[in-house]
Amino acid sequence: MSEPEAPRPRHARAGLARRIGWYALLAASALLGYVLVYGGTVVDQLDSTLAANAEDVDTLVGDRPERPTDQEAGEALNILVMGSDTREGDNQAVGGGAVSGMRNDTTMIVHVAADRSRVEAVSIPRDLQVEIPECTYKDGSTIAATSGDFNIAFSNGGLRGDAAEAAACTIRTVEQLTGIYIDHYAVVDFDGFISMVDALGGVPMCIAEPIVSEKAHLELEAGPQVFDGETALAYARLRTAEEGDVSGSDLQRITRQQQLLEQIAATVFSKNLLTQTDEVTQFLRAVAESLTMDEQMASTTYLVGLLYSLRGLGLDDIVFHTPPWQYTADSLNVELLPEAEEMWDDIRNDRPISVTAEGDASSAWDDGKKDDEESTSEPSSSAKSSGSPSASTTADLLDECR
Template structure:
C-alpha cells in the first residue's frame, strides 16, 4: 500500500500541535479552561525519568543560546514504548514472546531556535548500527554491540526501568549523530489509543483494503474514520502491507501523526473542555518524560513560544538509508550525515513528496533508495518527506 500526500488544495493556516498535545496544554494552562485540580491530576499522570543522572557528562555539548530572545534549538526524542506490562500486554499479545520493553518508534524532534519550524526525523528501528556501552541500574555498563537500532531501548530497559531504556537510546542517537538530545517523551500503546478515541477517531483514506491478522486489522479501501484500536493497528501493521518493511510502516505512522495533529488542533476540540481533558488525560497518563519536559508548565511554555506555527511548518523525514542486503535491515547512507549536519546547524530542510507525486500532482522522478531527492535548495538540503498538511489521497 502506498499512501500519497494530497497537494492540490490550499488550506487555511491553522495552529499546529507541537508535538501531539503541546498546543492543547498551552491553551489549557493559559486560557483557564481547566481547574487547578484538573491540572494537578494531569501533572500527576506524568512519570518522570531522570536520564541526565544516568548519562553523565560524557556527551555532546549543549549549544549556548545565540539569541537570548529567540532561545536555542531543541532536540527532543519521542519514543513509542512497546512495554509488555500491565494493560499494554493485552494490546501486544501477539508479541508476548519478545522483550518486556522495546521501542519500535523513535523520532528526533528538532525545534528551531526561532521557533519557526519543527522537523521530525524518524529513525528506522531496523537500522543496523553500533549500540555503544550503556549505563545499567546496577552501576555496570553493557557491552557495545552491533544490531538493530531498537536494541538500545531493550538493552537499557532489560530491568523494566524506562529511565535506562531512554538513556541507552539517547546515548545511541548522540553517538551516531553527534547531536545532543535535550530531553525525551515516551508514550505507550494505551496513550496512543486513548488520544485517538478522545478525538472521536482519526480520518484516513486507504487505496486498498487491509487484512492483517497479526494487528487484528481489517479495513475496507476508501475513506475511513479509525478508532483508537484501528489507528494503533494501522500504525503497527507491517507484515501484510506494502513490502512488509519497517520503513514502509514509518510512512503510515507519519501520515497518522499529521492527521492526529490536525484534528487535535481543530477549534471544536479546543473549545470542548470535556473532550480536551480526555485527550490530555490519555496523553499524560501514558507518558514518561525527563524532569524538564515532564512539567506541564514547561511544555506549555514551549508551546506558547511556538504558537505562530502552522501545519506546513512541521516536516517529517526518515533517516536516509540503503538496504543492508539481508532482506530485513537497512544501513544509514552517507546522506544521513548531510541530514544530521543540517539539524545540528539548525538549517531548514526542504522536502519533496514520496515517489509518484509532486506538489503539482504530476508524476515525479523516482528517488534513490537513500531517501534524498532533488538538489539542495538555498534553504537547505532536500529530502523525501511530507509536511503536516499531507493527507492520504482517496481513490
C-alpha cells in the same frame, strides 16, 4: 559489574504502533489554550500525573555532544520520542501476551527550530545498522557495547522493564550516531496510544485500497473512515497483509506512520478548546498518564512556555523525514548513506533539513526475505519527506477522500 550481552530483539509484529508516541508533543498544543482558559485544578492534576512518570537520565547517558546553544526560551530543541512495547499491565492484552523486557521499533528526533518557525521529525529505522555503546543502569551495572539493529539500544536499556533506563541507552546511541544533543525525551506505550486517539474522538484517514491482515487483526475497506484507538493501533502495527499493498518493509511502515501522524496533528489542531473542554481534558489526561519523560518536560509550566512559543506554527510547518539509507548487502537491513551526515549537520546547526526525497522511501522490500523467500529489492538513497496537510476538518478530509 557488567551483565551478559542481551540477545537481539525479535521483530515484533507490533512494530509501527510504538512510533506514534511523539505526536503527544504536538497533541499537547491543546494544553496552552486550555491552561490559559481553564487552569487551576486540572493543571494541578496534570502536573501530579506527569511528575509520577518523570525521570532525568543525564547521569545514565554519560558523555554528551556539545550543546550548540543556551537552553533559554527561544533556543532550538531536540526531543527524542520513543515507543515502548512493554507488556506490563494493560499493555499485555493490547500487545499480544506476556513478553519480558522492553522493545521499541519507533524512534523520532523532533527538532524545534530556535525561531519556532518549523518542527522537523526524523524517523530512525529500527533495522538501521549501528554501533551501540555500553549502557548503564541505575545501580551502576552496565551492559556491553555491541552492534546491530538500532532498536537493540532500547531493548538493552529496557532489560529490567524501566522506561527511563531504556530511554537513556537510546539517547546515548542516537547522540553517538548523529552528534545531536538531545534536550528532552518522551516514551509512550500501547495502551496510552489507544487512549489518546479515543480521547480525540478518532482520527480521519483516507485508505486507498482494501487492506486485510490477520496478524494485525485489521480489515479495512477502501475510502474515507475515522479510526478509533484500536483500529489506529492495528493500522500502525501493520507489517504483513493478505490483501493490500503492504510489503513488510519497516521503511514502508514509517511512511504509513507519518501519514497517520499528520492526521493526528490535524485533528488536534482542529479542536475548539472553548467548546470541547471535556474532550480536551480527557485527551490531556491520557497524554499525561501515558508518557515517561524528563522532569523539565513533565511540567505544565514548561510546556505552556514551549507551546506558547509555537503559537504561530501551522500544520504546513511540521515536516517528517527519514534519513538517506540503502539496504545492506544481504538486503535484510539498512544502513545510512553518506548524505545522512548532511541531515545531522542541518539539525545540529538549526538549519532546515536540506536532504530531499527522490521517491518513496518504503521501496519494494519484502518481509519474505527474512524467511528466505525469493523477492527483489532496490536501494533507496533518499530521505522521505512529506509536508503536513492543511488544517482541514475531519469532514473536509473525508469528503476529499470520496
